[in-house]
Amino acid sequence: MKQPLNIFWFRRDLRLDDNIGFFEALRSEHPVLPIFIFDSEILDQLPEDDARVNFIYDTLQKMRSNLQDERDSSIAMYHGKPLDIYKKLVEDYDINTVFTNHDYEPYARERDKEIKSFLKDHDIDFKTFKDQVIFEKDEVVKKDGDPYVVYTPYMKVWKENFKDYDLKIYYTNDYLDNLVKNTRLPNLDLAEIGFKKSSQQIEEYTVTPTLIQEYEDTRNFPAKDSTSRLGPHLRFGTVSVRKMVKKAIAEKNEIFWQELIWREFFMQILWHYPDTTKESFKSKYDRIEWRNNEDEFKKWCEGKTGYPFVDAGMRQLNQTGFMHNRVRMLVGSFLCKHLLIDWRWGEAYFAEKLHDYEMSSNVGNWQWVAGSGVDAAPYFRIFNPTTQIDKFDKDRTYIKKFVPEFDTDDYPEKMVDHKEARERCLKVYKEAVS
Known part of the structure; x- marks a missing residue:
């Protein structure tokens, strides 16, 4: 007869200490099997050298080693659709309760609803916590x-x-002896989940x-x-x-x-407002007639707009997976206001590139610069990408670091005139929202 156990499902809480759901699981009456699922629904949309997947993988391996060395336990690693993994877990173990922490994104909410329903059909509790x-x-x-x-x-x-x-603070150290004693729980390598070592690193x-x-x-x-x-x-x-x-x-x-x-x-x-991932919070802003010129979008993505502060930001993002917050506002405003390209295009590009991509903040900030979101900048607020340099990079140190051809004949011409772009933006926005 199988021994009853509880599962703790690690997700966006990759730490052993001060983790509320993990803490509650460890204090429960049954031994705890920690698991992580590399969700193919998410991973299949990412490039194979994604630094974030590398970071998650490396973090989990450190956590596994820690538990193996200190507690004769580990973390079971799986790859696939979460529901399929749980179907297998229910066959392999006598599960009493699955513990995890809340996740607030639309996909995660649907996923958890599906898992909870499946577990309920098998008389298994699904408990989640604010963490x-x-x-x-x-x-x-x-x-x-x-x-x-x-x-x-x-x-x-x-x-x-x-x-x-x-x-x-929820200190777990006193309860780690309640983990399942097994140092050889299933593991995976990066290749098995379809990824390879990234050239980019997520910094401490x-x-x-x-x-x-x-x-x-x-x-x-x-x-x-x-x-x-x-x-x-x-x-x-x-x-x-x-x-x-x-x-x-x-x-x-x-x-x-x-x-x-x-x-x-x-x-x-x-x-x-989960629909704000695709729709403007202020619905009238979805009437804007975006130009959505693909060649201009490509220049913006590559940091070849002819506006050095914008270009430095985009090149920093492409090279490092990070962009300074002040510059994010500028490049976002430039895309939406100067080029009249839909904020959703920029949001999707950031989602692919940013190491710190967080759906709620990314959507919120992109709608902010577009003027369409909560607490948004008014649509007539249009950053001047040239005067911003004197305010925030007057010695051009940041620009020279990421745009080495700045101030040479090799640097591209401005793709749009600021004054003309501003007037065009005001006209298009006014027609849409007034």
């Missing part, structure tokens, strides 16, 4: 229950609610007291390269958001803290 945010779903809403669609009032209520919040994050204290003064200057690089680590859960909030509070830095709240603002927007 990747401080406040979720409708925990920060207006008094009438409606979601906030403007950041500042959301942030104020978030902070007010936080005063009564028990920001505890830096959240020192100095970085937090200087964040407000340095965050707008891409040449300083002084951002935390926390994005991918929050995205894949290699770091706990609770520990990051604790650090921000300890350093008494409102600006750094508010960046973490922005992340949760966009997450709850996606939860309440």
